[in-house]
Amino acid sequence: MRRKIPLAIAFVFGIIMIIQFFIPHRISVEFYRNMLNALVIVGIFYYILAVSSLIRVHRGKIKRKKPGWGYSYVTLISLVVTAVIGVLGGAYQATRITSWFVQHFHWQIEQGTGLMVIYTYIQIPMGATMFSLLAFFIASAAFRAFKARSLTAVLLLVTAFVVMLGRVPIGALLTRRLPEIFHLTNIVEWILKYPNMAAQRGILMGIGLGMIATSLKIILGIERGYLGGGD
Amino acid sequence: MRNRAFTAIFLIFLFLVPSFIFSQAGIEVVAVEDTLISLPDTLSEIIAPTEINVFDTPNDAGENITITWEITEDPSGIIVGYEIFRSEDKETGYEITGFAGKKTEEFKNRTNNGVVYYYKVRAKTSDGKFSPFSVISEGAVSQPQWFHTGRINALVAVVAFVSLLLFFVSTAKKGKSLFIRRIAGLDALDEAVGRATEMGKPILYVPGLSSMSDIATIASINILGPVAKKVAEYESTIIVPNRDPIVMTVARQVVKESFLEAGRPDSFNEDMVFFLTDSQFGFAAAVDGIMVREKPATNLFLGMFWAESLILAETGNMTGAIQIAGTDAVAQLPFFVTACDYTIIGEELYAASAYLSRAPLLVGSLKAQDMGKAILVVVVVIAFICAIVNTGFSLTTHTPNAVLSKIIEFVQSWFKV
Structure with a gap:
C-alpha cells in the first residue's frame, strides 16, 4: 500500500498532465496554473523542514565540538538575525517597525528594508566572491586538460588555443592580412557553429529522448527508484 | 525690447492655440467616425491596408481574435504603425482597440467569447496623419479550443514512443536478453x-x-x-x-x-x-x-x-x-x-x-530510447541529404526542387511545437 498509492498518484497526475498539454481550453490552462501554485505552496512548507534540518545539523556540530564548530554559531546567529530583520522589518516594503527606526534614529536605508541591505551588502558580495573563484579554477582545469599527452589531447589543445585567440582582438589583428577565410574570427565562428554545435545537438537529442523515457517510466510505474529502495 | 518679446509670444500663442484645437478635433472625429476619413489628417496618397482577414485565434483558451492585413506600400518610410478599430455592429460604432508596429501584419485582440466582432485597419504616419480605412472585415467570434492542432506532431511522437516502450518492455519481460x-x-x-x-x-x-x-x-x-x-x-x-x-x-x-x-x-x-x-x-x-x-x-x-x-x-x-x-x-x-x-x-x-x-523492465525502456534515437537519426539524415541536394538544384537551376523543399518543410514542421 505504501508504494501503490504514490505510484497511482504519479500515474493519474502524469496522464492528466500529458492530456493537459494538448488542450488549450481555459479549464485546462487554469488547472495547470493551479498545479504550479500548489507546488509553490507545498514547497514553502518544505522550507520548515529545511530550516529545522539546518539547525539540527549545526546544533549537533556545536554539541560534539566537531572541527570548525565555531562557524556553526555564525550560521545559526546569521539565520536568526536575518529572519528577525526580514519578518519584522519587511522584505521589499518597509514595515512600521522599519519606518519607526528610520524616523527616530534618522537612518537612511537606500534599499528600503534591512533585509535588502543584508542582501545587497552581504549576500551579493559573498556570491560574487565565490563566482570570481571560477576564473582561477578554469585556469587550473585548463592547465590540466590541455596537456598534450595523446592525439585527442593535442587536438583539444590546438582547438582551444585557436578559439581563445580568435575571441580576443589580437587574434583578429594577427590574421587581418590573410584571405578572409583564414581570419581567426571566421575560423572560430565556423568551429562553434558546425563541429561544436553538431556535438552539442547529438547530446541534446539523447537528453531529450532520455527525459521523455524517464518521464514515461515514472508515469507507468516502471521506474520506482525515487520512492526509495528497490521494488 | 519687452514689447518685441510680448509680440513674439502673442504670435506664437495665436498660431499654436487654433492648431492645437483643430488637431484635437481631427483626431477625435477620425477615431470614431468612418465617414470622415477624407479629413485633412488623412493622406490620400497612402493606400489603405488591404486583404484584411479576421479569425478566431487557433489553439488558444478563447477570448482572442487574430486580425491580419497586408502592409501598405511605404516608399518614403513615413508609416509608424497601424491602428486597429473594432465594433460589434458592422456599420457603425468603431472604436480603436489596438496599435501595431509599422512592419506588423498581425494583431491579436482580446475579446469576449461568443460575440461577433468586425474590424478595420488604417496606417498612421510619423506626423500623426492617417491612411484611409481598409474595408470592413467579415465578422469573427472567439471561442476556446479543446485540442491543440499544432501539437499533433508531439502527440504522434508520444504515441509512437510509448508503443516502442511497451514493445521492448514486453520483450524484456519474456526473458530475452x-x-x-x-x-x-x-x-x-x-x-x-x-x-x-x-x-x-x-x-x-x-x-x-x-x-x-x-x-x-x-x-x-x-x-x-x-x-x-x-x-x-x-x-x-x-x-x-x-x-x-x-x-x-x-x-x-x-x-x-x-x-x-x-x-x-x-x-x-x-x-x-x-x-x-x-x-x-x-x-x-x-x-x-x-x-x-x-x-x-x-x-x-x-x-x-x-x-x-x-x-x-x-x-x-x-x-x-x-x-x-x-x-x-x-x-x-x-x-x-x-x-x-x-x-x-x-x-x-x-x-x-x-x-x-x-531490471528487465528498465533495460527494455533503454532499448526503446535507443530505437527512438535511431529513428531520429534516420529522419535527420534524410533531411540533411534533401537539403544538400536542394542547395545543388538552387545553385545550378536557380530554383529549389519543389519535392525536396516540401520534404524539408515537412521535417521542419514536425520538430516545431
Missing part, C-alpha cells in the same frame, strides 16, 4: 564506494542544484538509491547536502529505504541528508567546505549543475577524492570531464537506474 553498452562512470560507482570504505572516509553525494521537477534530479535520486544501499552494505558513511528542501526530503527517504533494504536501518542517521542553503554560490561554498574539512574519499556530483560545477569539481580534485560526475547540462560537461575521473554524459544519467539494477 538485451545488450547494454558499458558505461565506465557507472561501472566505477562500486569501486568508488569500496575505496571510501577501505579508507574509512565518507562519500559525498550531491544530487544537483535543481528542484524535484527537473528530470536530471529524479535521475540522480534514482542513482542515489543503489549507491546508498551499497554504502549501507559496506557500513560506510554518506553525506548528501541539498539545495532544495523537497529534494532533501525525497533524498532522505530514499537513503533511509536503502539502508532498510540493506538490513542496516540502525546505521541510518537523518543528518546524513541535510539542507544547506538555496543560494547557488552559498551552496557551492558550503560543499567546498565539507570537501576540505571531511575529506571524502569519493565525490559524486549527479544531477543538474550550473556555473558552480567547476568550483565543486576542482575543489574535490584538490582534495584527492575519486570523482564521478553526471549531468545533462551540456555547458557544464567540459568542466566535469576536465576535473573528474569519470563523467556520465547526458542521457547516460537517465540510463543509470537501468544499468545499475539490470
Whole structure:
C-alpha cells in the first residue's frame, strides 16, 4: 500500500498532465496554473523542514565540538538575525517597525528594508566572491586538460588555443592580412557553429529522448527508484 | 525690447492655440467616425491596408481574435504603425482597440467569447496623419479550443514512443536478453564506494542544484538509491547536502529505504541528508567546505549543475577524492570531464537506474530510447541529404526542387511545437 498509492498518484497526475498539454481550453490552462501554485505552496512548507534540518545539523556540530564548530554559531546567529530583520522589518516594503527606526534614529536605508541591505551588502558580495573563484579554477582545469599527452589531447589543445585567440582582438589583428577565410574570427565562428554545435545537438537529442523515457517510466510505474529502495 | 518679446509670444500663442484645437478635433472625429476619413489628417496618397482577414485565434483558451492585413506600400518610410478599430455592429460604432508596429501584419485582440466582432485597419504616419480605412472585415467570434492542432506532431511522437516502450518492455519481460553498452562512470560507482570504505572516509553525494521537477534530479535520486544501499552494505558513511528542501526530503527517504533494504536501518542517521542553503554560490561554498574539512574519499556530483560545477569539481580534485560526475547540462560537461575521473554524459544519467539494477523492465525502456534515437537519426539524415541536394538544384537551376523543399518543410514542421 505504501508504494501503490504514490505510484497511482504519479500515474493519474502524469496522464492528466500529458492530456493537459494538448488542450488549450481555459479549464485546462487554469488547472495547470493551479498545479504550479500548489507546488509553490507545498514547497514553502518544505522550507520548515529545511530550516529545522539546518539547525539540527549545526546544533549537533556545536554539541560534539566537531572541527570548525565555531562557524556553526555564525550560521545559526546569521539565520536568526536575518529572519528577525526580514519578518519584522519587511522584505521589499518597509514595515512600521522599519519606518519607526528610520524616523527616530534618522537612518537612511537606500534599499528600503534591512533585509535588502543584508542582501545587497552581504549576500551579493559573498556570491560574487565565490563566482570570481571560477576564473582561477578554469585556469587550473585548463592547465590540466590541455596537456598534450595523446592525439585527442593535442587536438583539444590546438582547438582551444585557436578559439581563445580568435575571441580576443589580437587574434583578429594577427590574421587581418590573410584571405578572409583564414581570419581567426571566421575560423572560430565556423568551429562553434558546425563541429561544436553538431556535438552539442547529438547530446541534446539523447537528453531529450532520455527525459521523455524517464518521464514515461515514472508515469507507468516502471521506474520506482525515487520512492526509495528497490521494488 | 519687452514689447518685441510680448509680440513674439502673442504670435506664437495665436498660431499654436487654433492648431492645437483643430488637431484635437481631427483626431477625435477620425477615431470614431468612418465617414470622415477624407479629413485633412488623412493622406490620400497612402493606400489603405488591404486583404484584411479576421479569425478566431487557433489553439488558444478563447477570448482572442487574430486580425491580419497586408502592409501598405511605404516608399518614403513615413508609416509608424497601424491602428486597429473594432465594433460589434458592422456599420457603425468603431472604436480603436489596438496599435501595431509599422512592419506588423498581425494583431491579436482580446475579446469576449461568443460575440461577433468586425474590424478595420488604417496606417498612421510619423506626423500623426492617417491612411484611409481598409474595408470592413467579415465578422469573427472567439471561442476556446479543446485540442491543440499544432501539437499533433508531439502527440504522434508520444504515441509512437510509448508503443516502442511497451514493445521492448514486453520483450524484456519474456526473458530475452538485451545488450547494454558499458558505461565506465557507472561501472566505477562500486569501486568508488569500496575505496571510501577501505579508507574509512565518507562519500559525498550531491544530487544537483535543481528542484524535484527537473528530470536530471529524479535521475540522480534514482542513482542515489543503489549507491546508498551499497554504502549501507559496506557500513560506510554518506553525506548528501541539498539545495532544495523537497529534494532533501525525497533524498532522505530514499537513503533511509536503502539502508532498510540493506538490513542496516540502525546505521541510518537523518543528518546524513541535510539542507544547506538555496543560494547557488552559498551552496557551492558550503560543499567546498565539507570537501576540505571531511575529506571524502569519493565525490559524486549527479544531477543538474550550473556555473558552480567547476568550483565543486576542482575543489574535490584538490582534495584527492575519486570523482564521478553526471549531468545533462551540456555547458557544464567540459568542466566535469576536465576535473573528474569519470563523467556520465547526458542521457547516460537517465540510463543509470537501468544499468545499475539490470531490471528487465528498465533495460527494455533503454532499448526503446535507443530505437527512438535511431529513428531520429534516420529522419535527420534524410533531411540533411534533401537539403544538400536542394542547395545543388538552387545553385545550378536557380530554383529549389519543389519535392525536396516540401520534404524539408515537412521535417521542419514536425520538430516545431
